[in-house]
Amino acid sequence: MHPRQMTKERRENMRATLDAAAKHLVGRRIEAVRYISQPEVETFGWSNRPLELLLDDGSTLYATADEEMNDAGVIVLKRGDDEMCFGRY
Numbered sequence: 001m002h003p004r005q006m007t008k009e010r011r012e013n014m015r016a017t018l019d020a021a022a023k024h025l026v027g028r029r030i031e032a033v034r035y036i037s038q039p040e041v042e043t044f045g046w047s048n049r050p051l052e053l054l055l056d057d058g059s060t061l062y063a064t065a066d067e068e069m070n071d072a073g074v075i076v077l078k079r080g081d082d083e084m085c086f087g088r089y
Helices: 008-025 038-044
Strands: 030-036 052-057 060-062 075-079 082-086
Touching: none
Parallel strands: none
Antiparallel strands: 030 052, 052 060, 075 082
């Protein structure tokens, strides 16, 4: 669907998601980076281990394949024209 053809409901859902993410992430500091543990992978039923960012308020952030958390995802860092993928293992 072309962005200009987005429904009002979809635009509202995107805005709500963006607002929630900003509320929880803006101003946070990354304290550590690790791969999630093998027991966590087994709990999720995944076959891969994504990177996990540990934030200064005790929260964690990690990539999943989709909203249903069907498997681990990758994190992409974009700096200027350069992109770096932090893979899953």
